[in-house]
Amino acid sequence: MAVPKILGVETEFGILHRGTPEPNPVTASSLLINAYLSRCSAPGDGPGAPRVGWDFIDESPSLDLRGFSAFDALAPEIETHLVNAVLTNGARYYVDHAHPELSTPECLDARELVRFDRAAELILVESMAAANEVLPEGQEIVVYKNNSDGKGNSYGCHENYLIDRATPFGRIVVHATTHFVTRQVFTGAGKVGCELPGRCRSDIDFQLTQRADFFEEEVGLETTLKRPIINTRDEPHADPLRYRRLHVIVGDANLCEVATFLKVGTTAVVLAMVEDDFLHREVRFADPVRALQEVSRDPSLRTALELADGTTATALDLQWDLLEQGRKYVEERGDVCAGGAVVHDVLDRWEDVLATLEEDPESLVGVVDWVTKRHIIDGYRDRHDLPPDDLRLLALDLQYHDLRPERSLFARVGAETLVDPIDAEKAMTTPPDGTRAYFRGRCLERWPDRIVAANWDSMVFDAGEESLRRVPMMEPTRGSRAHVATLIDDCDDIAELLDRLSSRPG
Amino acid sequence: MAEREQVRRERVERDPESAEKTVEPAVSERGKRLKEELDELLDEIDGVLETNAEEFVKSYVQKGGE
16 A cells, blocks of 8 residues: 655765866865865754764864865775764765765655755755865865766766555566656756767767666666666665665756656656556566667657557657556545645646647756756757767756856756745755654754764664663654654753653654 | 546647647747747856866766765
């Protein structure tokens, strides 16, 4: 049986350290995050003084050039270990491989997810400002919200959905694959050129997605090599007897708010239908990986994808089918597990985007990223009469994702927004109300120097007693504002909070 | 619901050539406005573009992640 879809997104950002002869992305990522942490709070005071990462900065009271020289000398492993912070909005901000990564807190619906995704962008923008303030003159760290460097290296934007453990995995594979292959028509962030191994960059002028070139398998555990369309990582970060966390690695990072909204909103609907065994037509591609890449390489959206039963269908045909089933599902079973009240907006926008992709895709500028990017690139190419393989078009592609407000090409388009900028700013430091992220964030805000460690499903407190106390949080909807706000507000210290928590039933 | 399904069926049944012909008159008000605004957008983009595109593209090298 379907469960409410708790959502989260983890984004790895591209990073450049300019003005230094030997840039090191791990060092730059650590520096970026530490600069943000030191700007937003002093140790033990103010919002979210993080335990991990602070220790290092503590030893370098002023982040001057000398401090950074010492920093440069550290081995990457040590720095990666150092920078791993939990923020007062319930998010995790850390260095992963050679990228800054931000995982949103657990959200209740697609609209809330968009708000925290926007907050993540604002955190990165502020991080750049903080880092550049302490960097030597002539140096600068720049962050990009994309998934590819155009040279065959990719980094991810992973989505997470809480689903019922009892759902047969084979059923998830069939229907989620159909959706992941075909939703690219509105989730793609657009890319100039081809990065398929062995192929020339100029083999393709423009494709829908950043990521399709990097997928080689249908199902698997990998995320860095031989990437699969369906990732089998089984790490629920919740009660493993009740829940599975579907870890989706196939998507692009979006800048258009509507694209992010639809990416997670439509996927939540499809997964609820899978859990409740609502989809009776099984669509199987003759070759799912080939289908993924065919959809990405056809901006006309007309490619007939070969199905295993010998018939064909376009990505839009299959999306219309999923939408129709989704409407029926919500009418018959209600909205609770398909994304909550916001699902009605998801369904209406889903239909609107599919219809517009068929009739007048160009008018989705500011709604769908690949359309928006192509609009800029085509316009620029026509104005300057450039050949399709001109490097300036690649530069435009990269700069579309530049998160510096004064340089971002995306920011100049005037995209449709779903989130009030004031709410997005507030979400930089305030957790969502409806999940355990509320408990995590509020505790960090109130008792930062009493928290030894925090992760998705537990927190470890130091209440000044002989041993540390761990609070498990295996149920993602518990620890919400409704559950614990009064308790947190009423308690004078952490010992009282822990005592009252342990005396509560359940 | 019934109306929507009908609309959809018509779309699906339309053959690619007739679809091609209907693209032009179907262009929305928003599409027209976008075309008009494109010049302005490109002017603004010219003002913020990386000054040395070639060097920028070459220097943008990332390590694989995830």
